[in-house]
Amino acid sequence: MSSKGYNYLKVDEKKMKRMISNRESARRSRMKKEQHMKDLNDQIFYLTKKRDEMLLKIDGIAKENTKVEMENMVLRSQKQELEKRLEYANQVCGWYEGDGDDDVSLASMGGVQEPWIRPWEQKQPSNSMPVMSSSVGFSFF
DSSP states (O other): OOHHHHHHHHHHHHHHHHHHHHHHHHHHHHHHHHHHHHHHHHHHHHHHHHHHHHHHHHHHHHHHHHHHHHHHHHHHHHHHHHHHHHHHHHHHHHHHHTOSOTTOOHHHHTTSOOTTTOGGGOOOOTTSOOOOOOOTTOOOO
16 A cells, blocks of 8 residues: 555544444533433422422411411400400599599499490490400400
8 A cells, every 4th residue: 555545544544433423422511411301391390399388388477477467467456455444444443542632533434334244335446447456365243
């Protein structure tokens, strides 16, 4: 063989090796890309599931918060009612014991509402909302 033919075979062999190497590299690149896409899809599924769980938790917490706020409103109403009853009871005790002003008489006490003596006779102001409270835990005479 001539040296030209030998060089030609050598170049052809190098080309073949490069071509095989390039094909292997492309195959590895495709596999790497495929694995990356699979990982991204798995991550999408995981994060979507976590988001849905969090939305359910948020909804439950919001409902519980609303419930607690309503209970808080009832307790505040009860507190106001009890404060009024205590104030009236203190006035009655002061009148009864004679600790209060000498000017206090039964006639002047008549102007004070008696919320704890006859609550059914109370008149609700027309411009305010009725107090919604429970009498559970409270005893009347």
